[in-house]
Amino acid sequence: MLEIKNVSKIYRGGKKAVANLDLTIQKGEFIAFIGTSGSGKTTAMRMINRMIDPTSGEILLNGNNIQQMNPVTLRRNIGYVIQQIGLLPHMTIRDNITLVPKLLKWSEEDKNKKAEELIQLVDLPLSYLDMYPSQLSGGQQQRIGVIRALAADQDIILMDEPFGALDPITRDTLQDLVKELQVKFNKTFIMVTHDMDEAIKLADRIVIMSHGEVIQLDTPDNILSHPANDFVRDFIGENRLIQARPNVRSVDEAMIKPITITAEKSINEAIELMRDRRVDTLFIVDNQNVMLGHVDIEDLLVSHKKFQSLSQIMRTNTYAVQSGVMLQDTVRTILKRNIRIIPVVDHKRRIVGVVTRAHLVDIVYDTIWGTEED
Template sequence: MLRIKGLTKVYQGNTKAVDDMTIDVKDGEFVAFIGTSGSGKTTALRMLNRMIEPTSGTIEIDGKDISRMNPVELRRSIGYVLQQIGLLPHMTIRDNIVLVPKLLKWDEKKKNEKAKELLKLVDLPESYLDRYPAELSGGQQQRIGVVRALAAEQNIILMDEPFGALDPITRDTLQDLVKELQQKLGRTFIFVTHDMDEAIKLADKICIMSKGKVIQFDTPDNILKHPANDFVRDFIGENRLIQDSPNIRTVEDAMIQPITINVNESLNNTVKLMREKRIDTIFVTNTDNKLLGYLDIEEIRDGIRSGSELIDIMERDIYRVRLDTKLQDSVRTILKRNIRNIPVVDENNVIKGLITRSNLVDIVYESIWGEEEAAGVDSQ
């Protein structure tokens, strides 16, 4: 439990950057601090690891007042991701990942095991550990930068607008990665952002700040349904406010049955199934129905001509979402990335459904017509 009580920071000239902030963060929660420029969100974050010392108030971690802790030891016990997720170019990926564990004097075996474990979490081969950052793509470097914050096994991870300078697609991908890792590892994340869409997508709770004060601290759904005042309403924007339940449905409510093929099947059988089902993309699974990748008709045609096996030509890098993902997030992703469909998986990566551009369009039309019909009934 992270308990913040009466936290205040006053700068010269009696300017209150943070004014009497009081919130509780449960273990394993993802909390977003959000507000306009100068709202105090970054100052509040930096007081949590004493990079900035508070003027008054208390911060307790599991009942311990952090003001009584050694600040260096405190910072080593809390993960911190800067606005620029930069890897050290002269160090290998392995050395970049275990930077903090090295400071904590972990033995070599433990450091190596942790580096391998984290690399596996972001679907990169173990051979990358001995490469240098310049040998990886920009997206791969960003993924390493994210997992590096998890290497020392700290229970609290602070992130200060880590994706602010990234292009929309890379940003969207890393948001998904951060949320997936946070849920999988059960860590507490405090995340500063100025982007309400990002906060809604990632956070279990959102702390909206203005002029140093906490204006509203609640779940995204409650904030969208019941904004505390006009400031929150204006900050959220009318287009995001939830008017009725269809807008907060999860992908599980809207998904359709996917067509899959076992990885050991022949390409000819794959074509036969695709023709029968009249589809141009098929998802590949193992015997446990875990999602391995996908194939489209062009790849299959080329594969048959070259005499390849299904496993050799399938596309493994596939965007997927979990069953509890909000439907509005999937709509946003489909529009941003211009993709046709998104497979839905459970916590074990077993494919459970499919969200397609066409069935999302049907839902949008249904909601529009539904509203019109309701308006017609009300007017009579």
């Protein structure tokens, strides 16, 4: 547990960067600091690993005052991910990942085992461990930056605008990855961001700051439903109306029944099913309803004379969302990637529904204007 008790930071000239910050962060919680430039959000986070020391107040880590700890030792036990990634260019990916374990005197066997375990978590091949950062794309480098922060099994991970330099699609994918890893390993993540969508998507609680003071500290749902004042209301933005809709929160409440077909069926059978059900996309499943891929009408029309079965032409890189995720996350994905339809799957990747762009339009209309009866 991390306790920030009445902490302030005052610079020369009397400028108060952070004023009387009180915050208790539980193990496994995801906290996002957000605010305008100069709001104090970065200063607040950097005081946690003593990159900046507070002027007053105290910060307790598991009951121990961090001011009484060796700052180098403290930092080795707190992971850190920055926007500039920070990989050392003269070191291999393996050495970059195991940098902190090396400082902590891990054995070669343990370091290599940890590097191989982590790189597979971010869907990169083991051969990348012997490559150098310059040989990887920006998104791949940032994946390495994330898992490097997890390499020494630190309980707290700090993230300083980690996705700001990435393109929208890569950023969206990495956000999903970070949330998945945070839940999987039950780590405490504390992130600084200027992106409200990012904070809403990732955080359990959001700290909105302005001029060094906390304006509102609450869950994303409560902030969206009950902004503290006009500053928060403007910061959220009117375009997030869909997120404040009280009776549609998760994809499960907005999804509709999917149209599925098994992989051994013929292309002609698929065309008949599309015609009967008036859809332009079919999801391919096995006998346990596990999603294998999808085909759309263009795939079938182009391929029906060349191939016989769906397994020969289906697309296997189907983007899906997990049952239970917040609806606003799926809305952002549909808008950013210009996707018409997204399947919803359970933890065994069995398809349980689909969310379509057209159905979301109906929800938005209801949100803004309601029904005639209302």
